Amino acid sequence: MSGAGAPTLAVDGTGLRVVVVAASWHERVMDGLLEGARRALRESGAQWTEVRVPGSFELPVAAARAAAGGADAVVALGVVIRGGTPHFDYVCSAATTGLTDVSVRTGVPVGFGVLTCDDEAQALDRAGLEGSSEDKGAEAAEAAVGTVVALRGLPAVSGAPA
Ligand code: DLZ
Secondary structure, three states: OOOOOOOOOOOOOOOOEEEEEEOOOOHHHHHHHHHHHHHHHHHHOOEEEEEEOOOHHHHHHHHHHHHHOOOOEEEEEEEEEOOOOOHHHHHHHHHHHHHHHHHHHHOOOEEEEEEEEOOHHHHHHOEOOOOOOOEHHHHHHHHHHHHHHHHOOOOOOOOOOO
16 A cells, blocks of 8 residues: 555644554554654644553554543554564454454544554654654544544534544
């Protein structure tokens, strides 16, 4: 998938409480993703807390807890790098399906900042580091806050999450 065509989002997150849930594998890439998310959240005016989990497989349960605990939005960050076994597919699928489920079930937007890459070079190129061509941590944070703002334009549904 190409990053070309990504929108430029200037979102106002003033007053929002955001939880960043971040996996711990691939430290250098994660440092870049986290810095990008922090910068985007700071610029939006949102307040945030950060929770580290071991791997990307654990992101959905942390996102679910954050949503249940009153977060207005969640930003999920992780890096999964393909190896020689099908484990990659299982971890990617669990993270993707799990995070989607949390957002649809709770109504709390989840920004998807989980890189699924063939090798470390691909991940570094998307991590918002010096020399990277993309900044997926910032994009995920902007998407999460931007979706909270977008949902304000839709009618509230009785019995559904706000
Ligand atoms: C086991 C594993 C492997 C092989 N690779 C990654 C990875 O590239 N990125 C990542 O975030 N996590 C990886 N994990 C760990 C799993 O996400 C999970 O933490 C373990 O299977 C324990 O539940």
